[in-house]
Amino acid sequence: MKEFRLQLEKVFDFLGEIIAFLVIAIWAVYIIDTNFVFLPEVLRNIFAYVRYWGLLVLVAVEGFECTIKRNIIIRLIFYILLAVVVIFSFFPDTYNMLIAYVPGAVVPTTSTAGAFIHF
Incomplete structure (x- = not known):
């Protein structure tokens, strides 16, 4: 291995x-x-x-x-962080969908689509 x-x-x-x-x-x-x-x-x-x-x-x-x-713990941390970056870059409204499941949470009404790409 x-x-x-x-x-x-x-x-x-x-x-x-x-x-x-x-x-x-x-x-x-x-x-x-x-x-x-x-x-x-x-x-x-x-x-x-x-x-x-x-x-x-x-x-x-x-x-x-x-x-x-590196050991498996460091690799898993990197993989999770990379997954967070990729998921929220491709699907910026994912945060709003996830936070809507938290009781009492205030969901922003504006869309953040395309917030990560600046030209």
Whole structure:
């Protein structure tokens, strides 16, 4: 099992390096485009999404690489925290649905959809 985890660590290390390079390249092109506006609107929108989600994927991959050599408690904590971030990013109204089950809780009436993605 230890050999498998060491091999998996190498895979996550390689993926992290590739993702980090791509995310930084996209950030650089996106920032240059804000000054000189040369990208088509569709590509600019795709780069904006990649800026947000690429960083989340990079942090997840690097977190997997870091926790693969730790004990199960540390890995479980990371997995739970990552799940919370992903769930609330994809489904921002989940908090309102969950808090509605708490007796006496005040549920906000405004939607937070899209609150995590800023362009």
